[in-house]
Amino acid sequence: MNQAPITLVTGGSRGLGKNTALHLARQGSDVILTYRSARAEADAVVAEIEGLGRRAVALQLDVAKSAGFGDFAAQVRQQLATVWQRESFDALVNNAGAGAHASLMETTEAQFDDMVNIHLKGVFFLTQQLLPLLADGGRIVNISSGLTRFALPGYGAYAAMKGAIEVLSKYMAKELGARGIAVNVVAPGAIATDFGGGAVRDNAQLNQFVASQTALGRVGLPDDIGGVIASLLAPANRWINAQRIEASGGMFL
Secondary structure, X not given: OOOOOEEEEOOOOOHHHHHHHHHHHHOOOEEEEEEOOOHHHHHHHHHHHHHOOOOEEEEEOOOXXXXXXXXXXXXXXXXXXXXXXXXOEEEEEEOOOOOOOOOOOXXXXXXXXXXXXXXXXXXXXXXXXXXHHEEEEEEEEEEOOHHHOOOOOOOHHHHXXXXXHHHHHHHHHHHHHHHOOEEEEEEEOOEOOOHHHHHHHHOHHHHHHHHHOEOOOOOXXXXXXXXXXXXXXXXXXXXXXXXXXXXXXXXXX
């Protein structure tokens, strides 16, 4: 009997990460998900995945603190051996993140450093630590943002890090190609989640503005993104590599 694939999703306790984990479980994948502090939420996602007939574990990880990545990789190795009797997992989704909204003039060095540590340094060095555990022929999906294509005031620091991730993803694809590992970017548009304080979801004026600037006439929902990521990791999409796939419903066309 073929083994179920195992996907590691960072930031899988809520929002797009949770939605992605559930889509992957419905698609037949087992899941390792990470959470920063919301243990109860993460455990609830694990229970939901197990309810779908798949196996899952939740591990604590702060992607802003690269000093802990070696220990985290050791935990992943241990869970793979204990839960799955395996030495590797099949796909990595670098999803965990946080927003910062401030004009260029008002952005503090602390805010900027947070964006670097979470969205760029974190992705770079976490991936580096996990690569020995990622199976040959595996996949990586890095999460970017529609804000790398269009510019909205107040997101300069955040978007700059996501732009760097898009370049980094091409280099990952080039260097990991010898191992048969495909690397792609999914760039969500504005999504109604609690990200950034839930502004797109809760601010009716902002929600209406985004909808009016989107070809499909509404803001995005978590289901719009989790499904894209899961489909990109499906066996039929193995030949897609080094691509930026925007999932925005057609914002600012």
